[in-house]
Amino acid sequence: MRLRTMAAVAPMLAFPLVFAAPAAAQESVQIQLDALNKSGVSGTATMTAQDNGDLTVTINARGLVPNAPHAQHIHGAANGTDFMCPDQSADKDGDGFVNTEEGLPDYGDIFVSLTTSGDTSKKSGLAVDRMPKADANGTVTYRRTIKAAELPAGTVKFLKDLHIVQHGIDVNDNDKYDLEGLGESTFAKSLGVSGIPEEATNPASCGMVSGAAAGSMPAGGVETGDGSTEPGGQPVLVILGGLAAAAAGVVLRRRPRTDS
Amino acid sequence: MVTAAGLVTVGVRAGDAPPGAAGVPPSSSVTASAGATTSAGATAAPPSRPVPPRRPGVGTRPRELTTGPVLPTSAPVRLDIPTLRVSTGLIGLGLQPDGTMEVPGDAATAGWYTAAPTPGSLGPAVVAAHVNLDGRPGVFTALATLRPGDTVEVARADGTVAVFAITTVQRHPKDRFPTEAVYGAIDHAGLRLITCGGDFDTARRSYRDNVVAFARLVRTERR
Numbered sequence A: 001m002r003l004r005t006m007a008a009v010a011p012m013l014a015f016p017l018v019f020a021a022p023a024a025a026q027e028s029v030q031i032q033l034d035a036l037n038k039s040g041v042s043g044t045a046t047m048t049a050q051d052n053g054d055l056t057v058t059i060n061a062r063g064l065v066p067n068a069p070h071a072q073h074i075h076g077a078a079n080g081t082d083f084m085c086p087d088q089s090a091d092k093d094g095d096g097f098v099n100t101e102e103g104l105p106d107y108g109d110i111f112v113s114l115t116t117s118g119d120t121s122k123k124s125g126l127a128v129d130r131m132p133k134a135d136a137n138g139t140v141t142y143r144r145t146i147k148a149a150e151l152p153a154g155t156v157k158f159l160k161d162l163h164i165v166q167h168g169i170d171v172n173d174n175d176k177y178d179l180e181g182l183g184e185s186t187f188a189k190s191l192g193v194s195g196i197p198e199e200a201t202n203p204a205s206c207g208m209v210s211g212a213a214a215g216s217m218p219a220g221g222v223e224t225g226d227g228s229t230e231p232g233g234q235p236v237l238v239i240l241g242g243l244a245a246a247a248a249g250v251v252l253r254r255r256p257r258t259d260s
Numbered sequence B: 001m002v003t004a005a006g007l008v009t010v011g012v013r014a015g016d017a018p019p020g021a022a023g024v025p026p027s028s029s030v031t032a033s034a035g036a037t038t039s040a041g042a043t044a045a046p047p048s049r050p051v052p053p054r055r056p057g058v059g060t061r062p063r064e065l066t067t068g069p070v071l072p073t074s075a076p077v078r079l080d081i082p083t084l085r086v087s088t089g090l091i092g093l094g095l096q097p098d099g100t101m102e103v104p105g106d107a108a109t110a111g112w113y114t115a116a117p118t119p120g121s122l123g124p125a126v127v128a129a130h131v132n133l134d135g136r137p138g139v140f141t142a143l144a145t146l147r148p149g150d151t152v153e154v155a156r157a158d159g160t161v162a163v164f165a166i167t168t169v170q171r172h173p174k175d176r177f178p179t180e181a182v183y184g185a186i187d188h189a190g191l192r193l194i195t196c197g198g199d200f201d202t203a204r205r206s207y208r209d210n211v212v213a214f215a216r217l218v219r220t221e222r223r
C-alpha cells in the first residue's frame, strides 16, 4: 500500500477535512460501589467528562440507611496517585469498623463533595443538609453536573484515579444515626464539629473504577469510504466445521500474499 | 487453532463475494476461537500480562476491578499495523452536526475519536480511517483481513507505545451499528479500528457496512 509515503491533499467535498487538535479525551468512567463496614450497600456510579470540561456524576445505590442523609464524596487526588478502597484491615483501632480517618490512607482525601446543591468543595464534606437523603427503601439516586470552574485542577485528566465514597451506617438498627451506636464522630470532631454520631460519618460504600466508555456516543456508522477502489485483501473465506457447531456464519480469512 | 477446530476450507475467494465486499459477512465476527468455548479476548490475549503496573502496587491489588494493563491518559500521535504495512499519523475526530463521527479528510490519515478514552487507557479508544477515498486505497483498505492476534501499535504523546492485539474483526450494517459494543463501557484498555465494507450503495455514495476490528492492550513499549 505504501500509504505512509502518500500525501493525499486532494479536496474532498464529500468528507470534511478535519484538523482538530486532539483535546483531552472526553470519557465516562464507571464505578462499582461495594459495601464497607458490612453496610450491605451496593450500587454503581458514573463520572462523565463533558466536552466543556464539566463533570456529570450519577449514583444509584441501595442498602443505605433509609430516610437518612448520606455524605458522599469523590476521594483521591489529581496527581497520579492511584488510591484504592480499603478493606477491613484498615481498621487500625480494632473497633470493628473502618472509620473515615482510617480509610483516608487508602481512598485519599475528600476531593469533591457530592452535594445536591451549592458548594462542592472539600469544605462541604459534612454538609449533611445538602447531601442526598436515602428514600424509605434505603435507595440513593443522585445526578449532578459540576461546572468545570468548580472542579479541582486535573479532575478530568485523572478521572480514572478517583473514587466515590458514601458515608452513614446504622449499626444498632434503629434507623437513625445516634451516639448510642458508635459514639461521637472523631472525624467530625477533628474538623471542629462536636456531637456528630460516628454512624453518620463512617463509610457505607466505596467505589472503584470498573470500566470506561466514550463520553458521548456517535450516531450510527462511520462514513469511511467512497467506493473509489476495491478494498484490499482478496480474502479467502474459511468456514469452521467439526467442533465448531456454533461457527455457522463465522469465517476466518487468510491474509493474502499480495498487497494492494 | 485452525486445525484443532476441524477446518473445512471451502475456498471461497474474494471474487465470489459481492463487489466491494471486504470479505466479512454482515454482522459476522472473526475470532481466533470462532465457535469454541472461549471468548475472543481470551484467545487473542497472551497468557500473561507482561506490562508492569503503571505505578507501584497498581495492578497487583486483589480488588482491582479492571483487567489487563492500563496506561494513564495520553493523546495518540501515530498508528502502526505491521501486518498491513500501515504507518500513519493520527488526527483528532469529533462529532459532526448530525451526530455522526467526523472522518479524516484524506485517504492516508487515520483519526482518533476525542470523545472516547485515549488508546492504552481504560476503556474503548476508537480510530477511524477510510477504506478508500478519491480513487486511492485508504489506510484501512485491508482492515477486514486483520486476524486475531495481529498487533496494532499506537504511539502516544507521553512517549509510550501501546501495543494491542486484535481480538475480533466484525462487519455490521451501518443502520445496525453496534454502538454499545464499540463505544460502551469495558473493563480493560481496548481499541476499535473502524472503516467501511460490504456493498457500495452507488445511489447514496456510501458503503452499507462498517468493518470494526476490536483489540485489547497487551503491553507497552517506550521509544
Ligand SMILES: [Cu+2]
Pocket: A071, A072, A073, A074, A075, A110, A165, A166, A167
Ligand atoms: Cu467521603
